[in-house]
Amino acid sequence: MSTRQDGGSNRLDDAARAGWLYYVAGNTQDQIAATLGISRQTAQRLVSLAVSEGLIKVRVDHPIANCLDLAARLRSRFALDLVEVVPSDPNSSSTTIGIAEAAAAEIERRLRSPTPIVMGIGTGRTLKAAIEQLPPMECPQHKVVSLTGNISPDGSAAFYNVIFTMADRVKARSFPMPLPVIASSPQEREMLLNQPMIQPTLALAAEADVTFIGIGDLGPRAPLYEDGFISESELKALQKAGGIAEIVGWVFDREGRMIEGITNDRVSSASLPSREKSLVIALAMGERKLPGILAAVNRRLVNGLITDERTATALLAGI
Numbered sequence: 001m002s003t004r005q006d007g008g009s010n011r012l013d014d015a016a017r018a019g020w021l022y023y024v025a026g027n028t029q030d031q032i033a034a035t036l037g038i039s040r041q042t043a044q045r046l047v048s049l050a051v052s053e054g055l056i057k058v059r060v061d062h063p064i065a066n067c068l069d070l071a072a073r074l075r076s077r078f079a080l081d082l083v084e085v086v087p088s089d090p091n092s093s094s095t096t097i098g099i100a101e102a103a104a105a106e107i108e109r110r111l112r113s114p115t116p117i118v119m120g121i122g123t124g125r126t127l128k129a130a131i132e133q134l135p136p137m138e139c140p141q142h143k144v145v146s147l148t149g150n151i152s153p154d155g156s157a158a159f160y161n162v163i164f165t166m167a168d169r170v171k172a173r174s175f176p177m178p179l180p181v182i183a184s185s186p187q188e189r190e191m192l193l194n195q196p197m198i199q200p201t202l203a204l205a206a207e208a209d210v211t212f213i214g215i216g217d218l219g220p221r222a223p224l225y226e227d228g229f230i231s232e233s234e235l236k237a238l239q240k241a242g243g244i245a246e247i248v249g250w251v252f253d254r255e256g257r258m259i260e261g262i263t264n265d266r267v268s269s270a271s272l273p274s275r276e277k278s279l280v281i282a283l284a285m286g287e288r289k290l291p292g293i294l295a296a297v298n299r300r301l302v303n304g305l306i307t308d309e310r311t312a313t314a315l316l317a318g319i
Contacts, residue, residue: 019050104133124214245292256299
């Protein structure tokens, strides 16, 4: 009896994995067969099983055993309050696929609560991909507040600032931060943050019940640099000072300590809400982001994490 149940559970795990690879990662049945080391006919049957067992909605709604185990170990190792680990697609180099869908599900779950909440929102590619997965919703009881400015150096709207995208999808009260991401000087930053229209938004951000943020790496293709918020010389100066990653513009080192000066004294973002009183969830995966994720969870810059199997395994190995 036990053997049959275990076999059935493994079969559903395989079906869920095949369903995820097909419906979320966009693999063909031939690709799924190659990835899982099975025949094309078996891959087809597993995808069909995932549908017949009700595992497939818009997202694969099935806890794969290895992902659950990794999540539990991450939660214990880093004293995190929320962890979700999604399957990795070994054939994909994407840093958003899977975790964007999981983040969308978590955001949607929070917004469907009838109890009013304040939700903080960061910026970045992963978060933008997650917000784009949200269905239209009517949530007048909630408030959604941006932690970061939405103005690029040339005066245009920052492309990966998601507060306006979210406002289109979710009919909740939205509070943007009408500021440059990085001010031209510490004095300008101080002046901007002290504006009467900005102070209430900063206060609201500090009160967020749950916050979703991305983690940007500080390598040669650093988002802050590629998106034009810092210059090449500033990027090199941050790297020389030990900077490895950033959260809503705040650059930190391998120990999770904020870099003094350079650009951090010009960042117009709100501070991260208290991790003791609220939930700050990072959406991040991939080799380039590993040092930043590890620093963030070790230093408790965040107390929640949505990531994938490969990244979770590397974090547990201390890489």
